[in-house]
Amino acid sequence: MHGIPENTWFCDRCWELIQDKDRKCTEIKCFLCDEIDGLMKCIDKESGLWAHVICVNWNPDIYFTNDEKTHL
DSSP, X not given: OOSOOTTOOOOHHHHHXXXXXXXXXXXXXXXXXXXXXXXXXXXXXXXXXXXXXXXHHTOTTOOOOOSOOOOO
């Protein structure tokens, strides 16, 4: 089997890198701790800020919002 298996979950950072093959993984890093590894979400698409979910959990002034909400 080649490629990405169906129904595979990726964090937002990994999904961004899969979609944009020309983008280097070192271009997306957490603005709170400056690391490039780990589960990340985009804080602000316009400014290109990314953060680890755990870093945001430790900082009460920063939080994620989702435009799309799903439920089971």
